[in-house]
Amino acid sequence: MTKNTKTAPGENIPTAAEIDIDEAVNCINELVGNKLYETAIEVGNYVLKTFFKDDINEVKSKNPNKLQSFKKLCERSDLKIHPKHLNQMVHVAAQEKILIAGKVNQLGYSLKVELLKIQDDKLKIKTAKKWIVKPLTITEAKKYIASLIESSPAVSDLIPLSSPFLEQLKTISEWTGNEELEGKLEGLSINKIKKIKDHIDAFLEKYEPVKTKIDGVKAKIYPIYETKKKAEEEKAATPKKRGRPSTKKKKA
Numbered sequence: 589m590t591k592n593t594k595t596a597p598g599e600n601i602p603t604a605a606e607i608d609i610d611e612a613v614n615c616i617n618e619l620v621g622n623k624l625y626e627t628a629i630e631v632g633n634y635v636l637k638t639f640f641k642d643d644i645n646e647v648k649s650k651n652p653n654k655l656q657s658f659k660k661l662c663e664r665s666d667l668k669i670h671p672k673h674l675n676q677m678v679h680v681a682a683q684e685k686i687l688i689a690g691k692v693n694q695l696g697y698s699l700k701v702e703l704l705k706i707q708d709d710k711l712k713i714k715t716a717k718k719w720i721v722k723p724l725t726i727t728e729a730k731k732y733i734a735s736l737i738e739s740s741p742a743v744s745d746l747i748p749l750s751s752p753f754l755e756q757l758k759t760i761s762e763w764t765g766n767e768e769l770e771g772k773l774e775g776l777s778i779n780k781i782k783k784i785k786d787h788i789d790a791f792l793e794k795y796e797p798v799k800t801k802i803d804g805v806k807a808k809i810y811p812i813y814e815t816k817k818k819a820e821e822e823k824a825a826t827p828k829k830r831g832r833p834s835t836k837k838k839k840a
Contacts, residue, residue: 624697625696625697628677628680628697629680629681629684629697631669631674631677631679632677632678632679632680632681632682632684633681633684635658635661635674635677635681636678636681636682639655639657639658639661640655640658640677640678640682640755644682644685644686644736647678647679647682648679661674662674662675674702676704680700680701680704682706683700683703683712684700686709686712686713687703687712687713687716689701689802690712690713690716690717692713692716692717692718692720693716694720695716695719695720697794698726699719699724699726699729702726702729702730702733703715703716703733706733706736711736713731715733715736
């Protein structure tokens with residue numbers, strides 16, 4: 589009669605102590621990273637060539653009316669890639685041409701995504717070179733990019749608006765909010781009306797590029813603010829853990 593060789597459930601499963609978790613994480617990340625990189629670059633290159641005719645400037649354009657065909661592609665419900673990720677893949681593919689030209693395209697896909705946040709091509713290549721010499725984790729790369737953006741002249745330029753701009757805004761606000769003044773406009777001479785018109789045109793000329801900049805930064809700042817605000821609220825709502833009272837008897 590043969591003995592029952594069946595083992596109890598879980599008997600042959602190795603314990604956490606018997607597995608090198610670090611090695612497992614690295615192995616899985618490498619496998620996923622390689623597949624993700626290959627797929628993302630392939631999809632990005634396809635869209636870049638098919639929809640943008642390999643025009644990097646068209647991809648980087650902030651024109652909201654650019655390429656209706658690409659917008660229609662993103663609106664398809666049967667597309668297996670989220671529009672946000674597809675757009676990211678296209679930008680990485682376009683950026684790849686810049687990195688190849690600078691001989692710094694050896695970085696992993698996730699780090700290349702972080703590089704998208706740098707608009708200046710020379711700074712992008714310089715940063716990529718640093719990351720190749722001294723590899724960073726994604727968290728470290730995010731912090732590095734954040735410090736670059738905070739010190740960027742383009743961002744600091746947005747903080748103070750020019751005095752004439754604000755004065756023009758104040759004047760126009762006073763016009764539109766004063767019914768008595770608006771009623772007198774009809775009685776003004778054409779020269780005075782023209783002066784007011786020129787004043788408004790000068791304001792709008794300054795306003796449009798500022799609005800474009802603000803809209804671009806707003807699209808990045810607002811989601812970050814909401815995320816951080818939510819995290820702070822959740823942290824404040826979580827009751828602090830109290831340590832157990834000591835059970836040791838005090839010495840007499």
